[in-house]
Amino acid sequence: MKKIYWTIAICTLLLALTGCSDDKEEEAFKSEETITYKEQEIKVHYYYNEMADYIESVRDNPDQDKETLYIQKVKKAMVEHGEADDPTIMKMIGYEFLQAPRDLDTMEEDLQVLKGKQDTIHSSMKKAMEKSIEVLPGGNKTIYVVPSSSEFKSNTNLMNGVYGVVYGEYAILILIDPAFNVENLEYTIAHEYHHTVNFETHKSERKSNLDGVVVEGKADAFAKQIYPDVEIPSVDRLHPNKEKMVWDMISENPDTYNQELYDETFFGSREKKIPMWSNYRVGLQIMDAFLEKNPEVPIPEWTSMTTAEILERGKYAEKFE
Numbered sequence: 001m002k003k004i005y006w007t008i009a010i011c012t013l014l015l016a017l018t019g020c021s022d023d024k025e026e027e028a029f030k031s032e033e034t035i036t037y038k039e040q041e042i043k044v045h046y047y048y049n050e051m052a053d054y055i056e057s058v059r060d061n062p063d064q065d066k067e068t069l070y071i072q073k074v075k076k077a078m079v080e081h082g083e084a085d086d087p088t089i090m091k092m093i094g095y096e097f098l099q100a101p102r103d104l105d106t107m108e109e110d111l112q113v114l115k116g117k118q119d120t121i122h123s124s125m126k127k128a129m130e131k132s133i134e135v136l137p138g139g140n141k142t143i144y145v146v147p148s149s150s151e152f153k154s155n156t157n158l159m160n161g162v163y164g165v166v167y168g169e170y171a172i173l174i175l176i177d178p179a180f181n182v183e184n185l186e187y188t189i190a191h192e193y194h195h196t197v198n199f200e201t202h203k204s205e206r207k208s209n210l211d212g213v214v215v216e217g218k219a220d221a222f223a224k225q226i227y228p229d230v231e232i233p234s235v236d237r238l239h240p241n242k243e244k245m246v247w248d249m250i251s252e253n254p255d256t257y258n259q260e261l262y263d264e265t266f267f268g269s270r271e272k273k274i275p276m277w278s279n280y281r282v283g284l285q286i287m288d289a290f291l292e293k294n295p296e297v298p299i300p301e302w303t304s305m306t307t308a309e310i311l312e313r314g315k316y317a318e319k320f321e
Contacts, residue, residue, distance in 0.1 A: 032081075033122055037130045041140045044125060045081045046118070048111050050074045051147055055104050070100030078144055088168035092144070095165060097175060101149040110147050113178035121145070124182050128189035131226050136299050138197035141170060143189075148175040159234070160184040166195035169203075187230045190223040194303065201304045209261050209279070210254045214307040217283025221291060222299060224284070234277040235284045243285060244320050246278040251317065254307075290314030 031049050035042040054073040058066055075093040082089035092098075101107045114121070125143065148163065152175070161180030165173045172192045176185070198218060202211075220235050238246065246265060268276035275281070290302065290310050302310070311317060 035126050035129050037133050038137065040133050040137060042129050042143060043081070043141070044122065044143045044145065045078070046145045047074055047077065048115055048147065050077050051101075051107065052111055054100070055108055058104060066100040066102065074146070078146075081142065081144070082171065088171055092165070092167045092171055092173050095173065097149075097152045097163065098146065098173070099149060099151070101151065103150045106150045107147065110150075110178050114147055114176065117178070120182065121176070121180075121185070124185050125189050128186035128226075129193065131186075132190045132193045132222075135226070136194065136197055136222065136303060138193070138200060139169065141172060141193065141196055143172045143174060145174045145176060148177045159188070159232075162188045164188040164192040166192045166199070169196050169199040172196060183227065183230045184232070187223050187227045187232060190226050191219045194219040194222040198303055202306075208253070208255050208257050208307075209250050209265075211307050212257070212262065213250055213265075213279045213283040214286060214310055215283070216280045217285070217287040218303060218310075220280065220284045221287035222303070225299070234280045236281065237285065238275060238278065238281045242273075242275055242278070243282060246274065246282050247317070247320060249274075250279070250282065286310065286314060286316045289316040289319070 031046050033044045033046075035044060050073050054070055057069045057073055058064075061069065071093075075098070078093055079089055082092075125145075148161075152163075161177040162185045163175040165175075167173070172189075172195075174188065174192075195215065198215060202215075220232070223230075223232075224235075237243075249261060250265065262279070264272060264274050265279040265282075266277060268274050268278065287310070290313060291297075293315060294302070294313055305313075
């Protein structure tokens with residue numbers, strides 16, 4: 001009888017310890033965090049658990065459309081976390097890289113690695129947000145952190161494991177790979193945060209290709225001031241001949257937006273010998289010219305300036321005359 005009681009006691013203890021361990025693991029990872037700094041509130045949502053639910057649903061329902069399950073398990077949660085009056089959330093969930101992962105085993109492994117690095121991820125984001133808010137206050141924001149699908153790893157890896165996109169003045173989407181670089185994560189957060197503050201003043205995201213170039217230039221100039229030593233492949237300086245060629249293409253129709261032109265200057269064109277990320281590179285060179293001639297202008301002031309003001313006061317185009 002004593003053996004039976006002893007066995008029951010041991011089993012009960014093991015179950016209790018296992019339960020405590022699971023509770024601690026669950027408690028250690030928070031799907032939602034809030035960064036509060038100088039009266040500004042930044043909500044951060046991590047979609048690791050939703051991604052795990054998607055994987056389980058696909059395995060339980062192999063005949064069901066993966067994209068439908070992804071919408072139900074991941075994208076629906078993103079919509080629910082968005083600002084009620086922010087119509088850009090629907091644009092965000094339609095982003096081309098935000099698609100249902102096909103390689104479930106790899107994604108499952110990635111989720112475990114990301115959860116193991118969660119303290120580093122969140123502390124890096126908090127640090128970047130506080131540094132950014134310190135020099136450029138703005139409104140409240142929401143950051144959506146989604147594990148990058150293996151199908152798009154090549155794109156994410158080009159940016160050292162972190163890919164950021166902004167939709168309007170509220171929402172920042174971060175696609176992250178387990179092999180992310182901490183410095184690049186912080187730089188990306190600063191870059192994307194600047195976009196949101198810029199859009200508080202300039203509501204339209206893309207009035208023209210030229211506007212888009214200057215918007216990216218502003219964001220990189222901002223991030224570079226906070227993280228001057230971080231190397232970002234998308235802002236490597238262009239050869240003067242390439243710079244002039246891209247500038248001529250962008251400035252030819254300064255008041256219109258052309259998707260084909262954007263694709264050529266962002267993705268590059270072998271046929272036209274246009275380097276990748278040329279729009280970003282020219283954008284930063286435009287801002288470098290502005291800041292060289294106007295070092296006294298504070299960040300909030302040049303953030304709110306129009307494209308025409310930046311070009312006029314920076315005299316960027318004069319170098320090609």
